[in-house]
Amino acid sequence: MSTEATHQIHDITHEHHIHEHHWETSWAPLVLVAGIFFLVPIGFSGHFVYENQLMTIIGAGLGVPLILAGVAKWVEEGMSHKNLVEGVSIVGLPIFIVSEIFIFLGLFASYWTMRLSAGINWPPEGTPEISTTIPLIMTVILVSSSFTMHNAEVKLDDGDNSGFNKWLIITILLGCVFLGFTVFEYNHLIHAGFVPGTNSYSSAFFSITGFHASHVFIGLGLFVAVLIPALKGKTNDSFVACASVYWHFVDVVWFFVVSQIYFW
Numbered sequence: 001m002s003t004e005a006t007h008q009i010h011d012i013t014h015e016h017h018i019h020e021h022h023w024e025t026s027w028a029p030l031v032l033v034a035g036i037f038f039l040v041p042i043g044f045s046g047h048f049v050y051e052n053q054l055m056t057i058i059g060a061g062l063g064v065p066l067i068l069a070g071v072a073k074w075v076e077e078g079m080s081h082k083n084l085v086e087g088v089s090i091v092g093l094p095i096f097i098v099s100e101i102f103i104f105l106g107l108f109a110s111y112w113t114m115r116l117s118a119g120i121n122w123p124p125e126g127t128p129e130i131s132t133t134i135p136l137i138m139t140v141i142l143v144s145s146s147f148t149m150h151n152a153e154v155k156l157d158d159g160d161n162s163g164f165n166k167w168l169i170i171t172i173l174l175g176c177v178f179l180g181f182t183v184f185e186y187n188h189l190i191h192a193g194f195v196p197g198t199n200s201y202s203s204a205f206f207s208i209t210g211f212h213a214s215h216v217f218i219g220l221g222l223f224v225a226v227l228i229p230a231l232k233g234k235t236n237d238s239f240v241a242c243a244s245v246y247w248h249f250v251d252v253v254w255f256f257v258v259s260q261i262y263f264w
Helices: 003-019 028-049 053-080 088-118 133-157 161-191 200-230 237-262
Strands: none
Touching (some): 028 053, 088 200, 088 237, 161 200, 200 237
């Protein structure tokens, strides 16, 4: 067999190995689901349904470490492993965001139905005066965090890792301040007797603002997952891009929350 033919066979074999599908295994999804099972059905049910302290402690004690371990492992794999198919995350993220939009639309549709049917009798009896200053301050904070995250991406594109880390930390701090204002506002309203079960407006208020706050919390978790390896000089451009787009989405949704819940 000639040398040229041998090289052709070698190239074909090498190409076959490149395109051959290979499986990647991970224990992270199983552990994460197990943690959610212990925390939600067992821990939450033990506290809110059965009022059983031991059941709550067992559920939370097993669930929280398992969730943290699963998330940490999954993030570590996402940072260190090469994608089987490049660009899947960039395509998948818009699909995920569209599904999130429909969830928010469902909440807003319920609120619009109550609001329009109430007419001039809004807000319902039992609703205290809710400050509009706090949500405006929160808006400035959240918009600022989108700009700081954009600056972080610019620094990453320029190869300035220290600048990326700095702006990412500032973004995380702004997000924490935003959540701090949410806790402050909730605490004030609850002490005023305004709780989720007070009236229809309180149910909508806590549901929509709480759902949005949970998305802010998840966004902060993504940023921390990016920051920890970034401090060691490891970054994943796709992961950073997805976390940034998600954060901007949360920012845009906040404008609808403010305009509908606080000013209408």
